[in-house]
Amino acid sequence: MTEQVRLGQEKETLLMALYLRALDNRRARPILGDRHAQQTMDRIDYDFERLRNLRGNAPLVATRASQFDTWTRQFLQEHPDGLVLHLGCGLDSRPLRVARPVTARWIDVDHPDVIELRERLYGPVEGVRTIGSSVTEAAWWDDVPADRPALVLAEGLLMYLAPDDVARLADRVPSHFASGRFVFDGVAPWVRTVAGLQPSMRRAGTGFRWALPSPAAFAREHPPLRLLDQVSAVDLIARHQPGIAGRLTRALAHVPPLAHAMRFVRYGF
Numbered sequence: 001m002t003e004q005v006r007l008g009q010e011k012e013t014l015l016m017a018l019y020l021r022a023l024d025n026r027r028a029r030p031i032l033g034d035r036h037a038q039q040t041m042d043r044i045d046y047d048f049e050r051l052r053n054l055r056g057n058a059p060l061v062a063t064r065a066s067q068f069d070t071w072t073r074q075f076l077q078e079h080p081d082g083l084v085l086h087l088g089c090g091l092d093s094r095p096l097r098v099a100r101p102v103t104a105r106w107i108d109v110d111h112p113d114v115i116e117l118r119e120r121l122y123g124p125v126e127g128v129r130t131i132g133s134s135v136t137e138a139a140w141w142d143d144v145p146a147d148r149p150a151l152v153l154a155e156g157l158l159m160y161l162a163p164d165d166v167a168r169l170a171d172r173v174p175s176h177f178a179s180g181r182f183v184f185d186g187v188a189p190w191v192r193t194v195a196g197l198q199p200s201m202r203r204a205g206t207g208f209r210w211a212l213p214s215p216a217a218f219a220r221e222h223p224p225l226r227l228l229d230q231v232s233a234v235d236l237i238a239r240h241q242p243g244i245a246g247r248l249t250r251a252l253a254h255v256p257p258l259a260h261a262m263r264f265v266r267y268g269f
Contacts, residue, residue, distance in 0.1 A: 002045040014090035024062035031062035036093035075151040088157035150180035159208040170222040174269035186212025225267040233262040
């Protein structure tokens with residue numbers, strides 16, 4: 001049985017990410033290997049053929065998800081009683097991919113219609129609570145416990161927000177929790193410009209609004225954040241690609257504008 005999807009155009013980006021994770025899972029040597037993505041896609045009444053021109057982005061989306069999964073596992077190993085707060089969770093299956101200690105808490109946040117669809121598709125997930133709200137609103141933070149270390153994940157999210165909203169979120173995270181990690185991905189300014197040329201992005205009526213020129217400068221602008229890791233997406237993709245494709249990507253990783261096109265960053269506070 002398929003589910004009807006009625007989302008605003010700008011929210012169709014969550015279907016793009018789902019489609020690309022499913023494509024990765026079909027490969028002989030997947031990067032992420034998210035079996036839930038294909039199962040979920042098969043239940044959605046949507047013409048995914050509209051997204052075929054995005055297929056080349058599958059390694060990027062899979063690599064990003066894999067890196068964020070790794071940082072999530074590390075956090076839960078260090079803090080088995082910690083809280084994972086996933087902002088803009090979309091239809092991501094991370095709570096099903098990552099083993100969670102029974103003492104940990106997990107909260108997924110997204111727009112109410114996205115949460116409603118997510119719960120229809122996945123059903124209740126033990127140990128996971130959902131909050132239906134735009135991440136840029138302030139009221140939902142009242143429902144987030146602040147009594148334990150937190151890992152705040154913002155995967156494929158911040159570049160779609162207005163710069164002022166990103167700044168408020170970066171200040172809110174360390175002010176709400178006593179300690180933890182803030183993990184997200186950011187694009188270079190030139191990527192913000194060219195991304196709007198993609199037909200699927202134009203059709204969805206969305207585009208990148210915020211860019212991350214310097215991870216170190218971001219920490220200085222938002223104390224007490226401190227930069228722990230920055231990983232080049234291009235470099236990480238190269239490690240997962242065999243043969244000529246891998247060699248070509250590794251060569252591109254040495255070209256500064258391309259190496260810094262997208263970075264996965266982890267901050268401590």
